[in-house]
Amino acid sequence: MDVTESDARRTLHRVFGYEAFRGEQEAIVDHVVAGGDAVVLMPTGGGKSLCYQIPSLVRSGTGVVVSPLIALMQDQVDALRALGVRAGFINSTQDFDERRSMEAQFVAGELDLLYLAPERLRLDSTLALLSRGEVSVFAIDEAHCVAQWGHDFRPDYLALSVLGERWPDVPRIALTATATAATHEEITRRLGMPDAKHFVASFDRPNIQYRIVPKADPKKQLLSFLEEEHPGDAGIVYCLSRNSTEKTAEYLCRNGIEAVPYHAGLDAGTRAAHQSRFLREEGLVVVATIAFGMGIDKPDVRFVAHLDLPKSVEGYYQETGRAGRDGLPSTAWMAYGLQDVVQQRKLIQGGEGDESFRRRAAAHLDSMLALCETVRCRRAQLLKYFGQEPAQESCGNCDTCLTPPESWDGTVAAQKLLSTVVRLKRERGQKFGAGQIIDILLGRKTAKVIQFDHDQLSVFGIGGELTEAEWRGAVRQLLAQGLIAVEGEYGTLVLTEQSGPVLGGGREVLLRKEAPKPASRSTKGERKAKPQAAAGAELAPEAVPVFEALRAWRGARAKEQGVPAYVIFHDATLREIATVRPDSTSALGGISGLGEKKLATYGEGVLEVLATFGEAGTTAAPAPDPAPASDRPPLESSAPAVVPAARASSAPAVPSAPDGDPEFDWDEEPPEYE
The missing domain is CATH 1.10.10.10 (Winged helix-like DNA-binding domain superfamily/Winged helix DNA-binding domain)
Known part of the structure; x- marks a missing residue:
């Protein structure tokens, strides 16, 4: 197709405000833009979304994105629209007129990106619709859901091979953050992508500290962990059962930590409200089953805690990967005990499935137990599980490296x-x-x-x-x-x-031998006195008040529009602005993360804040209510979970649950599907 090599870079700068790609992003984008299929394994926070968004914007037609959770489609679309991208979705939350309007826009070529649930692609009417328009790229997000023996299997993903059969000339890109070599092979085979080029980034998340402690009184251990190490931080606590999530959330609230439960047994309105609060409020803790987290791109999750043993290393990696998307220090903490092992073995033996299924489940559990019981570096063990050799055998940022256990x-x-x-x-x-x-x-x-x-x-x-x-x-x-x-x-x-x-x-x-309990990094009394400027700690002293004023301005704008603060600007962008102190719109345009649309929308407001500071940067701007400190890696573009201003003053939109949607005692899958 007739595109130049620099089209992708120009789009990256114009729309997303970045000068250069990171890692293998550019190679992936160039390959897909040229019409090639790709299978991409890239860790959470690595910038997977850009790998299909840029080709969708560069190639002729509309990029069709297969996304597993309809509950977040509106948010993903609103975030893209804030960047000036013509994005839309079709799912069961819309009425007839809304769907008809979106279909007309697609057929007329008025959309850059269209989000669909995998279930909708099983409908002949949807396939007929796609045949009437021009598709530039098919992007299959969370592609590990196609793996029948994986931790997040979704049956409707099995039908997605039809995309290659009906549109052989349209490039497809399958993306996931979690896949072993076996899952990787299964993705390729089941999606019918034998000629796809494979891109595998490092699975290492060096900013995450992995810790596993012997389980004694898990709720008290969790409380101590939060009070001593993460006072005031946003985070996720995973429990195995619905009852545990509710009791743990109540316990945290009784002890002064704001927490809400999330599981498939709650009504849709409560789930949506709790999810909305998590995305908007600073320092909220969600106590959840594995029904929570997929598709959530909140960058400032500072910890993920497990009170029950995950069923597999893939599940553990996927869940812990929701911490620290902004690249700042975060913790993956788990309390693990004998009863966890007994319980998981019993679930495997008494569960549904044939002998082959039980063997695979037991093998997954064995790998998880090996990670828990290792005397070596946990990070190295994780990387080896996914077929990657660690750069060194000791990472220096996990419990077995920080306090080596004796055998x-x-x-x-x-x-x-x-x-x-x-x-x-x-x-x-x-x-x-x-x-x-x-x-x-x-x-x-x-x-x-x-x-x-x-x-x-x-x-x-x-x-x-x-x-x-x-x-x-x-x-x-x-x-x-x-x-x-x-x-x-x-x-x-x-x-x-x-x-x-x-x-x-x-x-x-x-x-x-169990390692001794690590020394506390703070005291319980500090929990409510966490400094607001923590995210700006790397700044020069004279830049800190500028950064805080910008955060306050951002918080006020976010409140007006009913969106999370990081959707407007990430902390990385605010830190650069506070350091450089641009004095004009053109100078502000040189800041990383400021594309044309955001520069036009927010540029004057930023300059007004900066104008209140003298050369020495000592005069603070009037500060509205502080906004949450948040950030993300510079090239993770899909600003998550935006709720439009029109919805800000009312209860969050709640997707309709399909008739007959299964409920699982152990919450094997979320309820928010098409």
């Missing part, structure tokens, strides 16, 4: 525990869970021990060298290593094929 020879302890399982089975024909076995090893004459005469066993009291916590850690690690297994409804412990060599003395068992 110890647990062979004798393992033999004692396995022997207890054997004695119960052989001498009494009984099977028990970890709690009873530990009581026997510790020589405790509990009511249950006495009831079953377990104090008469030869193994009674032989484990006094370890504490209960140490025995529970040993059981957890033996489960992770496959030396014992969980069986049945009550989670009883049984031997495995690998138990024999340990009992026979032919296999050494190394166990890890």
Whole structure:
């Protein structure tokens, strides 16, 4: 097609306000603009959206974006319109006239980007509509949803191979932030993209500190973590069940931390309201099942916490990746214990699916347990899981690097525990869970021990060298290593094929000692006194008041328009403005992140704020209510979750849930689908 090599760069600067692409973005954009198919694996915050937005703007026609959540389409479209991009969507939240209007705009070539849910592409009417217009690019976002054995499988993604069959000359780009080599291959095969060029960016998120702590009293541990390390920060807490999300949110609120629950059991209005608050309010915590997070681009999420063990490394990486999209320091924190392992094993054994499905689920869990129990760098283990070699074996920013755990020879302890399982089975024909076995090893004459005469066993009291916590850690690690297994409804412990060599003395068992609790970085009393200028800490002292005045101005504009503050400008842009202090519209146009539309819309307002400062920068502008500190990497363009001004004063728009939409006790998928 007749486009020059610089068209993409000119569009990047004109629309998005950036001078250069980052990483492999330019190579991906050039390949798609030239008509090639692409499969893109790029971590959250890496700028995936630009990889299809720029080709959609450069090529003739309309870019069609397959997006899995209709709840966020309006927000994505509003954000693009704020940049001057002609964007629209078609989904079940619209009435007949709205859909008809959008269809007419598409057919007339008046749209640059059109968002559709994968479910809608199964309708003959939608395929007929696309045939009547000109499509420039097909972008399949969250492409890992096509993988049947992945953590976020969506059946309607399986039908998307029709795009290549019906429009063979239109380039397709499939994008995801999370995929193993197997998932990567499955994406390519199921979408029918054998000739696609593959682009795999590094999965490393160096600004995220990974930490996993032994679970004791998880809600109290979470509260301590938030008070000591993230006072006043926005974040997400993931729980396995709906009941846990509500109880945890209530607990945090009772202890002075603003928190709301989010799960598929809440009505659509409540979910939409809580999501809207999370995007707009500073420092709100959402306690959620995995139904929350996909498509949320909020850049200033400072932590993601897990109170229950994720089912897979892919799920863990996807969920923790929602922290620190702005590149600033963030934390991925998890409390993990023996009951998590037992519970997940039981769910696999008792769940639906054939034996092959259970084997795959068990393999996913085994990889997750290996990450939890490793004595080596967690970041290195994550990267290796996704088939990438870490730059170094120690990252210096995870708990196992900051406080290296010790390992110890647990062979004798393992033999004692396995022997207890054997004695119960052989001498009494009984099977028990970890709690009873530990009581026997510790020589405790509990009511249950006495009831079953377990104090008469030869193994009674032989484990006094370890504490209960140490025995529970040993059981957890033996489960992770496959030396014992969980069986049945009550989670009883049984031997495995690998138990024999340990009992026979032919296999050494190394166990890890838990690292000591890291020193607190602040005190509980500081929680409400977090400085507003934290995001501007890198600024020179004279630039800080300018930055704060710009944030206050941005907050006032955001409130007027009913949008999150970072949709107007990211903190990176405000920091540059505060440092450079441009004195004209043309000079302001040289600031990174200021495209033509935003310069025209907000340029004069920014210059008015700057004009209130003298050369020394000591006169502060009048400050409206402070806006949330937020930022994102310079080339992540899809400003997320914008609610238009027309909706700002009323309750958020709530998408219609389809009839028969399934509900899952463990919230396997969000409810906001087409």
